[in-house]
Amino acid sequence: MNAPLLPLPREIRQLDAGQVNRIAAGEVVERPASAVKELVENALDAGATRVEVEYEDGGKALIRVSDDGCGMDAADLPLALSRHATSKLPGGDLFDIRSFGFRGEALPSLGAVGRLEIASRREGGEGASILCDGGRIEGPRPAGTPPGTVVTIRGLFRATPARLKFLRSPRAEAQAIADAIRRLALSAPGVAFVLTDRATGREAFRAPPEDLSARAARVVGAGFREDAATVEAEREGLRLTGLTGLPTFTRGTAARQFLFVNGRPVVDRLLSGALRAAYGDAMPRGRHPACALFLSCEPRLVDCNVHPAKSEVRFREPGVARGLLVGAVRHALAQAGHRSDRALSAGILGRAAAPAPGAPVYEMDRAGRDRAQGFAFAEGPAARMEESPGRMPPSEEATAGRLGAAKAQLHGNWIVAQTERGVVLVDQHAAHERLVYERLKRQRREGGVRRQALLIPEVVELAEAEAVLAHAEALAALGLVVEPFGPGALAVREVPAELGGADPGAILRDVADEIAEGMPPAALEARLDALAATIACHGSVRSGRGLSGAEMNALLRAMEAEPASATCNHGRPTWVELPLADVERLFGR
Incomplete structure (x- = not known):
């Protein structure tokens, strides 16, 4: 049984300073990592070029933050320990915040x-120190210390033992401290950082100090610099810069997403949702992109005072x-073009990959692009490509682009192409599926998908007939025209011309499954894209189908003309590249 509530006293009284400070600590300092974050932000606001952090027992026994910033004199120290005293609001305007901390x-x-x-x-002054133990202040007193500030906390939460019970293991708390330091280090790449476990001496x-791309590679993970696209865009007073991972550089969680607003690390649902929307169908379900993105604007355009830990923001618009974020990231990914996931290619060889220097970038002219986008596979069984050992035939060399010239087809699904730098392997079904999907989307947005009327309508019995009919208008926009045909049945009268001789019944059954599973509940655009992806699968060349050399090369040229062709509709890679040097290394050459 729940304990009975005690009657509240009728007398209103003022809380004493100690209680007020402990309540504030509960809001601002949730765990040792929160204390580290606050102290490091103070160091960065003080203009530090080097920040050293030490801890013991996951920060519960000791936290020490040392910096070489502007420092304070003896008269400043008591004020620093007073509530609501700050040097970071010179004009007193809470809507003109240009620092990390200000409360x-x-x-x-x-x-x-x-x-x-x-x-x-x-610099040039006398050193001083001050002590605050459970709210009791001693000092200031003279102290020998280098220019800058050293803040030491011992026995965190010992004055509030109940809070200690809610802390996790020392290892988990130490990991949280490391995560906080990495996030802050990314916000200030020109500042040196050192984090040390005092108990073990391990760094x-x-x-x-380094540039953003080097710091991002250090913080986000190996390979990020090579497999990221540069983002730079501006709109209505907001500016977005940084790096965002290619669709094939993904993680199982969002832990490698680093978002900053006016230099402040934030965990913002608006921005996180925009990032997911920017990648859309270029990423597998359950996977998350990595990024280091910086949004900057005039302070009055964003409210950073909506959360006690200042980890959330609210934009005026x-x-x-x-x-801005959706458009800029999509543009950056499109501009990145056909850069394969080097980490994926390297994983095949069991080593970390390095980018090939001076890699040629293939540019397709307008005529070539038109030819590629209009390609179609020949009907009927296709002859296998004849063997062409040695150099590529002159006709193929003349047309080979970034993805090279086709040399063979393996197991009815994998195209092997030769490039100037090595070998490219292509998943023919996944690649063609993406191309059909992008053409369907493009046609829909340019006025409607081209339709092909069936000589004899296909009647399909479906338990989900009524649910499909509710989406009849959306399906018609994608070139699939259906109408009722008695109880539990639909008639397919027209199909997208892109699908050629695909089975209308199979298309409709898969569409019904997609609707039954629940399409994206967001905008109509997302729902239409989900349906288009399902339809596109039926218009794609199937695994196991033999292709001629001309067909394989046509597919490669079309992939080069389509910026989104690096991944299929489900976000999986459509091709990988093996540099010739790595192939030679496999054979000890």
Whole structure:
């Protein structure tokens, strides 16, 4: 049984300073990583070029943050431990925030729940220190310390033992500290960072001053710099820059998504949702892109004071922010073109891959692009490509592009192409499926998918007939025209011309399954794309079908003309590249 509630006293009284600070600590400092975040943000606001962080027992026993920033003198230290005292609002305008911290709650809150000591010195001044233990202040007193500030916290939450019970294991807390440091290190690539476990002496993270791409590779993960697209766009006072991973550079969680607003790390649902929308069908379900994206604007266009830990923001024009991110990321991925996932290719060889220097970029002229986009596979059984050992025949060399010239077909599904740099392997079904899908979307947005009327309508019995009829208008926009044909049956009268001789009944049954499973509940555009992806699968060349050399090369040229062809409709890669040097290494040459 629940314990009975005690009657509330009728008298209203003012909380004492200690209680106020402990309440503030509960809002601002949830765990050791929160304390580290607050202290490192203070160091960055102080202009530090080097930040060192040490911890013990996951931060519960010790946290020490040292910086070489502007420092403080003896007169500043008592003020630093006063609530709502800050140097970061010179004009007093809460809508003109140009720093990480501005509330002045972190230091007094930490001093209320642990033993906090600050030692600081300005360049050319005298050093001083101050102690705050459970809210009791001692000092300031003279101290020998280098220019900058050192903040030490011992026994975090010892004044609030109930909070200690909710902390996780030392290893989990240490990992949270490391994650916070990596996020802040990415926000300031020109600052050196060192994170050390004092108990073992092990450095959990170290980064010298470097440019953004190098810092992103260090923080996001190996291969990110090579397999990321550069993002740069501006709209209505908002500017977006940074790097976003190619659709084949994915992770099982969103832990490698780093989003910043005016330099501040944020976890924002609006921006995270926009990022998912930007990748759309270019990424497998359950996978997440990696990114390091920086959104900057005038402070008055964003409210960063909507969360105690300042991890969420609110835009004055959220639609503009979302549209900018979606459009900029999509454009960046399209501009990245046909860069294969080097990490994936390297995994085949069991080693980390390096980008090939001076890799040629294939540019298809307008005539070539038109030929490629209009290609179609010949009907009936196709002859296998004749063997062509040695150099590519002159006719093939003249037309070979980024994906090379086809040399063979393996097991009825894999096209082997030779390039100047090595070998390309293509999944013919996945690649063609993406091409058909993109053409269906393009035709729909340009006025309607071209239809082909059936000489004899195909009657299909479906338990989901009524649900499919509810989407009849959307299906017609995609070139699939259906109408009722008695109870539990539909008649297919027209199909998309792109699908050629595909089975209308099989198409409709798969569409019914897609509708029954629940299509994206968002915008009509997303629902239409989901249906288009299902329909496109039936218009694609199937695994096991033999292709002639001309057909294989036509597919390669069409892939080069389509920026989204690196992945299929389900987000899986359509091709990988093996550099010649790696192939030679396999044979010890």
